[in-house]
Structure formats: C-alpha cells, structure tokens
Amino acid sequence: MPEPILEVSAKDVANRFGFYTDEAMQRPVGIQRHGTTRIVMISLNEYERLKRRDRQVIRTEDLDDETLQALMNVQAPPESIALNYLMDDTETG
Secondary structure (H helix, E strand, O other), X not given: OOXXXXXXXXXXXXHOHHHHHHHHOOOOEEEEEOOEEEEEEOOHHHHHHHHHOOOOOOXXXXXXXXXXXXXXXXXXXXXXXXXHHHHOOOOOO
C-alpha cells in the first residue's frame, strides 16, 4: 500500500528543504500555500515511472503505411469475441 501524502506548508519546506527532499524519496510531499496543496514533490524514480505510463496521441494521418495496415488488418482473438455480448445495449427483461 503506498504511503499517504505528507502535507506541509511552503514555509516549512523552505525552512527544512533537505529534510523534505529526503521525505519525498519515501512518499509524496504535498506543499501547501494558504492551506491548499498546490504542488507535490516526488522522487525522480516515481516521476519517471509515471512518465512511462503517459500515453501518446497520434492521428491516423501521421502513421506510416505499415503501421496503418497492421491496425486495419488486426483480428480479435476468439476469447475476446466471445465477450462481445457484454457491450450489447439491449434491455434485459
């Protein structure tokens, strides 16, 4: 279970920056201004993990021909086709 965010004031972070950067290596540190968390400090490893999860949006017009053909010719595996009924929009009586 991930560590809960540690909420601290910006003034506290300014006064004890080294301490809170060490804390951010273990858990997120929420930096508050006027009682509202505005920034979260996290470790570089956590930041890089989150960046790897980012999704890239590409328009079909920007795909090369090989990739576009592969997408157009993909076949769903039989086990997923068997689940199509879950997407039916019909009312059950």
